[in-house]
Amino acid sequence: MKIISFIHFIIITLFLCSCNHPSSPQEVNSNIVVIFQNTPKHETTNRGIGHSTTLPSTIFNFVNEQGELQYYLPKMHGCDTLIIPSHYGYAEVMHRNQSIEDNYYLIEAGDTILFTYTDNLRPQLQSLQSEERTWLYTIPEHDSRLIHKQTGYSIKTLCTSRLYGAMWFALNNPQYRSDKSKQQMLNRYRNICPNIDSLQVILSEYQIAQTRYIDSLESCGKISSLYADFYRKGADRHCVEQILLSDSLLFYPSSHSAIKGLLISKNPSEILVFSQDSTITPKARLSVVDYMLRINKENGSAFSSSIVDALNEAYEQLTGNTFAPQKKHIVADTQAGSMIIADLEGNTTTFDKLLKEHIGKVIYVDLWASWCAPCRATMPDAEKLRKTYKNKNVVFIYLAVNDNEEAWKRAVEQYHTSTYDDINYIVLNPKEAVFLKEIDNRHIPQYLLYDKFGKLVDTNASKPGTQEIREIINELME
Numbered sequence: 077m078k079i080i081s082f083i084h085f086i087i088i089t090l091f092l093c094s095c096n097h098p099s100s101p102q103e104v105n106s107n108i109v110v111i112f113q114n115t116p117k118h119e120t121t122n123r124g125i126g127h128s129t130t131l132p133s134t135i136f137n138f139v140n141e142q143g144e145l146q147y148y149l150p151k152m153h154g155c156d157t158l159i160i161p162s163h164y165g166y167a168e169v170m171h172r173n174q175s176i177e178d179n180y181y182l183i184e185a186g187d188t189i190l191f192t193y194t195d196n197l198r199p200q201l202q203s204l205q206s207e208e209r210t211w212l213y214t215i216p217e218h219d220s221r222l223i224h225k226q227t228g229y230s231i232k233t234l235c236t237s238r239l240y241g242a243m244w245f246a247l248n249n250p251q252y253r254s255d256k257s258k259q260q261m262l263n264r265y266r267n268i269c270p271n272i273d274s275l276q277v278i279l280s281e282y283q284i285a286q287t288r289y290i291d292s293l294e295s296c297g298k299i300s301s302l303y304a305d306f307y308r309k310g311a312d313r314h315c316v317e318q319i320l321l322s323d324s325l326l327f328y329p330s331s332h333s334a335i336k337g338l339l340i341s342k343n344p345s346e347i348l349v350f351s352q353d354s355t356i357t358p359k360a361r362l363s364v365v366d367y368m369l370r371i372n373k374e375n376g377s378a379f380s381s382s383i384v385d386a387l388n389e390a391y392e393q394l395t396g397n398t399f400a401p402q403k404k405h406i407v408a409d410t411q412a413g414s415m416i417i418a419d420l421e422g423n424t425t426t427f428d429k430l431l432k433e434h435i436g437k438v439i440y441v442d443l444w445a446s447w448c449a450p451c452r453a454t455m456p457d458a459e460k461l462r463k464t465y466k467n468k469n470v471v472f473i474y475l476a477v478n479d480n481e482e483a484w485k486r487a488v489e490q491y492h493t494s495t496y497d498d499i500n501y502i503v504l505n506p507k508e509a510v511f512l513k514e515i516d517n518r519h520i521p522q523y524l525l526y527d528k529f530g531k532l533v534d535t536n537a538s539k540p541g542t543q544e545i546r547e548i549i550n551e552l553m554e
């Protein structure tokens with residue numbers, strides 16, 4: 077009841093604020109209020125899959141008034157409220173489910189929607205305006221076969237996901253089953269991978285039944301042809317060739333996704349040529365450039381400097397601005413004491429006590445895990461960075477999150493993360509630690525940066541192999 081009361085308070089507050097603009101009631105009413113309640117950690121590693129995504133960090137996508145795709149990360153605890161514009165009376169939004177599944181919803185202008193989350197972390201949408209709209213927005217889920225209860229994904233996702241497909245292939249590969257070195261991996265897969273073959277049969281039955289259901293709803297006038305088309309064709313309802321030539325279609329997040337689908341097999345140079353093609357609408361080109369620059373930023377300079385310079389130049393030409401993605405929220409008073417950690421000898425402490433021991437030094441924290449391939453890939457660069465600042469006023473702390481203790485200790489030895497007096501700990505309570513929620517720990521590796529006064533200055537610092545992190549550390553040392 078407290079949650080609902082708080083939500084109602086938000087809605088009333090927004091309504092009262094809209095009263096300050098009586099001259100443009102249509103513009104105010106066309107906005108859509110989106111409320112997120114206790115958004116879960118956005119990472120498949122929670123389920124023991126060991127998967128890390130290279131997609132831009134986002135849970136929620138929408139398109140702004142200019143037709144530009146916006147990436148949004150709600151707070152991980154409590155309520156978070158977002159106001160988005162509608163276009164032509166509706167707004168298509170995308171809510172990502174645990175890194176793998178993108179769910180699209182078509183919301184009517186003026187509505188207020190609430191996202192809550194089930195025990196298996198799947199988002200659940202509710203219209204706070206009417207039950208009828210909730211029914212309308214969630215038509216695909218009227219058939220209980222759609223959602224796989226254990227994973228929280230749709231059966232379509234499980235049947236088409238490369239990740240689950242690879243697990244299913246490994247489980248059914250005779251060569252893998254006879255390989256003793258792969259037994260631990262296969263046992264983990266058995267615990268989390270459903271029977272894909274049986275799900276394929278269910279998916280076929282579901283799709284036939286769903287098409288008939290949509291047709292019947294449209295024929296009797298219960299849903300409009302707009303929604304019927306939306307559910308029959310899904311996110312692929314717009315032809316990519318049309319999207320590239322139509323600004324109006326760029327008001328749908330699914331259109332931006334369709335453009336990126338064209339680029340999967342292309343290398344950065346080819347994508348750069350694509351982004352400079354004057355026959356393509358500027359909004360479509362901007363979508364590509366923005367996406368590539370975000371990927372480069374979040375993956376620690378993934379592309380060559382010449383490609384990045386060209387992309388930045390294209391971004392400035394298309395927008396008149398310099399590319400600068402919004403940084404994650406920096407919390408002023410983090411609850412570092414909520415995170416319990418243990419060193420290699422098993423001695424326990426709290427993260428705030430560890431930080432206080434190093435007041436007066438710049439602190440670079442690496443959140444990682446032994447099973448995380450992107451984390452391991454940065455270790456050679458991390459060692460070079462530590463060597464650069466050996467015997468200087470900088471300390472490097474490595475925190476293993478959601479890791480196995482024995483595997484963590486082996487990885488510390490393998491990757492020499494104690495070579496230059498750096499500090500190694502494993503987090504003992506990752507699920508309960510409020511600190512991890514405050515810093516939006518949704519993926520690893522994640523890097524934190526503290527100044528000499530113990531103030532957290534960046535919750536998404538640059539990777540150890542970048543020149544940027546050296547420049548920032550040098551500034552903080554002065």
